[in-house]
Amino acid sequence: MSDLQQRVFDYLAAHQQSALDRLFAYLRMPSISAHGTGMQQVADFLVAELQRMGMQAQLIASAGWPFVYARRDDQPGAPTVLLYGHYDVQPADPLELWQSPPFEPTIRDGKIYARGAGDNKGQHFAQLLALEALLAVNGSLPCNVIVLLEGEEEVGSPHIAEFVAQHRELLNADLVVTADGPQHESGRPALMFGVRGVASFELRARGASRDLHSGNFGGVAPNPIWTLVHLLATMRSPDGRITIDGFNEPVLPPTPAVAAALAALPLDLEAQLAAIGLTPQTLDAPADRDYYARLSSYPTFTINGLHGGYGGPGSKTVLPAEAVVKCDMRLVPDQTVEQVLAAVEAHVQRHAPQVEFIPLGGMDPSQTPLESRFTEPLRAALAAGQRREPLLVPAMGGSLPEYIWTKVLGVPAFVTPYANHDEANHAPNENIEVELFLAGIRSGVAMMIELGRLRAAG
Ligand SMILES: [Zn+2]
Numbered sequence: 001m002s003d004l005q006q007r008v009f010d011y012l013a014a015h016q017q018s019a020l021d022r023l024f025a026y027l028r029m030p031s032i033s034a035h036g037t038g039m040q041q042v043a044d045f046l047v048a049e050l051q052r053m054g055m056q057a058q059l060i061a062s063a064g065w066p067f068v069y070a071r072r073d074d075q076p077g078a079p080t081v082l083l084y085g086h087y088d089v090q091p092a093d094p095l096e097l098w099q100s101p102p103f104e105p106t107i108r109d110g111k112i113y114a115r116g117a118g119d120n121k122g123q124h125f126a127q128l129l130a131l132e133a134l135l136a137v138n139g140s141l142p143c144n145v146i147v148l149l150e151g152e153e154e155v156g157s158p159h160i161a162e163f164v165a166q167h168r169e170l171l172n173a174d175l176v177v178t179a180d181g182p183q184h185e186s187g188r189p190a191l192m193f194g195v196r197g198v199a200s201f202e203l204r205a206r207g208a209s210r211d212l213h214s215g216n217f218g219g220v221a222p223n224p225i226w227t228l229v230h231l232l233a234t235m236r237s238p239d240g241r242i243t244i245d246g247f248n249e250p251v252l253p254p255t256p257a258v259a260a261a262l263a264a265l266p267l268d269l270e271a272q273l274a275a276i277g278l279t280p281q282t283l284d285a286p287a288d289r290d291y292y293a294r295l296s297s298y299p300t301f302t303i304n305g306l307h308g309g310y311g312g313p314g315s316k317t318v319l320p321a322e323a324v325v326k327c328d329m330r331l332v333p334d335q336t337v338e339q340v341l342a343a344v345e346a347h348v349q350r351h352a353p354q355v356e357f358i359p360l361g362g363m364d365p366s367q368t369p370l371e372s373r374f375t376e377p378l379r380a381a382l383a384a385g386q387r388r389e390p391l392l393v394p395a396m397g398g399s400l401p402e403y404i405w406t407k408v409l410g411v412p413a414f415v416t417p418y419a420n421h422d423e424a425n426h427a428p429n430e431n432i433e434v435e436l437f438l439a440g441i442r443s444g445v446a447m448m449i450e451l452g453r454l455r456a457a458g
């Protein structure tokens with residue numbers, strides 16, 4: 001461990017209570033983007049905090065809530081890291097299920113309970129306290145740092161792509177690091193390199209102008225549910241292959257590095273499946289895919305719901321007039337939302353032109369190469385800060401707007417969760433373990449120091 005790192009870790013160990021007090025002050029301020037509650041006050045609070053820490057900080061207006069922007073360029077020639085987070089939180093209801101009030105942070109059994117404790121205030125505030133500790137001990141930061149905190153993540157980040165495209169010159173970073181999400185259930189920290197994308201759509205089939213008697217009109221009027229069932233059957237085969245022309249073309253097999261990283265992730269398959277009432281024999285097709293590859297290396301086609309006709313008790317001999325199916329697809333590199341939705345639309349046009357295709361948008365996938373020059377410094381930093389070796393996770397199964405960084409900004413992007421796996425984000429009794437919050441601050445410190453060492457390598 002470097003001398004500077006040791007000195008800053010000692011400083012942190014001596015200032016734990018004040019770190020907690022500062023976080024608590026932040027958590028007491030509601031900032032619910034869905035309702036517009038407290039947003040401007042919290043944005044102003046963050047700018048004042050960042051300025052007090054010694055960062056050049058300001059609010060930058062957007063078409064929605066302002067972005068908190070701060071930077072410090074202490075090390076010409078060293079990498080510039082952009083630390084992303086979001087200062088908005090989910091609504092707190094249902095309030096009656098909270099054991100302590102959501103905006104009165106409370107420690108129970110080593111966990112801080114409050115709305116935003118894990119998602120995302122506790123995590124990005126740990127990064128900010130890391131900057132503060134480095135500045136307090138050393139007077140400068142070991143690498144260049146940009147802080148960008150968004151106020152609309154919990155409502156789907158409607159303005160961030162436009163914001164990033166418009167302010168490229170302010171966001172001239174070499175990499176982006178996001179501390180968000182829960183750690184692996186094994187308790188190991190993780191460094192994540194990508195996310196699957198998502199594309200959603202709806203298919204609508206119509207028959208007669210109204211619901212009909214299945215005896216008086218059966219055999220005369222077409223059934224829109226059958227129309228959708230037949231169409232869907234042309235889109236995915238029973239052995240699990242997606243059979244939409246053009247859908248699979250950009251999908252590449254996992255690289256050797258990705259395959260090796262996936263194989264190294266800890267897994268108790270039986271227990272994992274038992275928790276959701278499945279066994280290895282009842283896995284989705286195709287059968288020959290490993291667990292983590294299923295979640296990160298392959299696209300999916302999910303029928304979210306198929307609706308039409310009668311579903312109540314007993315029978316009703318109705319011939320429905322309309323049927324709707326809602327679907328989503330999880331995408332992998334190098335698919336795009338645009339390409340996938342165009343392939344689906346062309347497929348529908350070819351197989352059932354009377355069916356209406358309604359695209360519902362999505363989010364592109366993102367993949368940072370595991371061979372990135374930033375992988376080793378970030379791995380080493382997490383190992384030092386968390387005091388456990390991090391898992392290297394090629395891609396998460398879910399979707400985050402990481403493409404903003406890798407595709408719009410064009411730089412490698414990493415996600416590292418600082419919260420416990422049971423943080424209850426978006427739910428009542430959201431929490432972060434005190435120890436993991438403190439480990440997050442140490443991780444941030446080590447990250448800046450390790451990235452600063454890349455100077456010589458350019
Ligand atoms: Zn969230």
